[in-house]
Structure formats: C-alpha cells, structure tokens
Amino acid sequence: MNAVASSQADGDGRVRVSLAELIALRGRVSRLRVPPQDSRAMHVGAQTSRLYGRGMDYAESRAYQPGDDVRRMDWRLTARLGRLHTKLFQEEREGQLLILLDQHSSMRFGTRVRFKSVQAARAAALAAWYAVKAGERVGLMAFGESHYLQRPRGGVRGALDVCGMLAKCDATVSGQSQSLSQALQHVIKLQRGANRVLLISDGQSSDEVARDRLLEMMRHTAVRLLIVADALELEQVPAGSYPIEHHGERRQLVLQSQAQREAFQQRLGEGQARLTAMATSLGIPYRIIDTAADPLDAVGALLRNGGGRR
Incomplete structure (x- = not known):
C-alpha cells in the first residue's frame, strides 16, 4: 500500500530519501547542547550499571x-x-552507537507527509549527527528488503558514511527479507561489547524470538527503540472512502462501519503494538513518532544518558 500521492522521483524527501536533507540535518544537531557520552555507564530500563x-x-x-x-x-x-x-x-573506551534500521516493505508506506522509510532515515541521520557530536563512533546496519553494514566510525566522516548508506539502502531492494530476530542475532555476533544500539522500526518484522534476542543483547549493550508509525496505525480514520495505491494500481478503500475502521486500524498497527509491548516488558526505553513529526526530540531523548520511555 503506497498511500502517498506524489511523484516517484528519487530524493524527494517524501517517498524517497533525500541525501542532501540527511546531510543538512547536521545543522540542527550542531545547535543543541549534547553532553559527552559516558561509555562506562549503561542504562537498561530504570537500572543503572557499569559497562x-x-x-x-x-x-x-x-x-x-x-x-x-x-x-x-x-x-x-x-x-x-x-x-x-x-x-x-x-573498560575505558570511546563510545559506540550502532543504528539498526528496518528496511522491510511495510516501511514504504505513509499517509501523512512522507513514507515511514523516509522518516526512519531522517531519524537515523539525526542519531548519527548526535552521536558524533557526543564523541561517539557511529555505524549502521540495515535489514529487511535491503541488507547493508556500515561499521562504526568516528567524527564527521562517520556520520556522512551513515547518511550515504541510508540513501543507498533506500534506493536498493534485494528481494530477500529478514526477521527482526535474525537481524538482532547478526548484531549480537558483530557487536559484542558495543555500548549502544538504536533500533528504528515499525514493528511489523518483530517475531517471538526477537524478545529473547533483545534480552541477550541487553546483557552487553544499552538498547534504545524508536518506533515509526503512520497516523492510520495510531488512531481510527473517519468513515469514508480512501484512494490507495499498491504496486502501481489505484484502488478505493471503503471504511464505513465502526467495526471496519477498528479492524483496519488494529491490522495496520499490530506491528508497533507488538514491539511496544516487547519493549515495555523488557524495560527498553522507547519513543513512538508518526511520519509527520519532527524526530529530533525523540532521538535526543533516547540518546541522552538514561534515555526514557513513553
């Protein structure tokens, strides 16, 4: 379902990621007061412990x-x-943030302003700029329809590498999918000892095994979660007929009765509801943003020492 009515031109910032926009987000982060990260401190839920x-x-x-x-x-x-x-x-060492980005087909959907995939890329870029300003190394792993790994690197070059990879991921579809648990298992093997991971997802790829993988990761790494959702996944739409586009075909979605609208919202939002419940049960700090929101506040809240949960 591609519900954003706009041209399919690459880099428009709505249905496709704009690399220029991702790089320009550095200016917004540069105006923030970003405290240096203490790589020896790790906060998991409400508990504080040494790394x-x-x-x-x-x-x-x-x-x-x-x-x-x-x-x-x-x-x-x-x-x-x-x-x-x-x-x-x-252990005394330079802090390190790995951004784990969901690239499943469900992310290429949006009814307000932009696709979830574009919003996720904007949030990831902000996180990269935030991390390097805090003195951390930053890397990116994309999973789902695209599979990429950008190993953590320090300084402006590290954030630029992440931005470039975000644009590349958005323009490439491998045709092979990967569940959240599989992606987490890969991170656990690669990032043993990394001090922070930021997962950005809509939750549709989450599976039962993912909870065990997150729990295993939390023994070594501070995990943060940013859930990107469309407005239709967060609240019921008014009764009516809605034009949608799927694989180039335009259809009319008719939602008149209360039961129809409830079922539609529940079906669309089951991924974010499942991932939110998982984060709550494990005490993982998380934020939920929609596709029209400014991700900066949510990213900053998650990456500041201690994070937070909503």
Missing part, C-alpha cells in the same frame, strides 16, 4: 549468567561460595 569489558581494572564479581565469558570466571569466589561467579572489569 564492563576486557579492561585492566577489576570492578567486582557477580553470579555467573549464561553467555558470560568462561575465561573471566572468579574461581576463588566460586570455590568459597560453591556457586559459579564471573569477574567484571571496567
């Missing part, structure tokens, strides 16, 4: 958890208490 890695400074020991590095076992404490314990080390 531990393979640094030289011993911090403490705690009970062993599945997935812990067995080379870090505290054998003395294990022998004394009779239960497995792991040593934790405080």
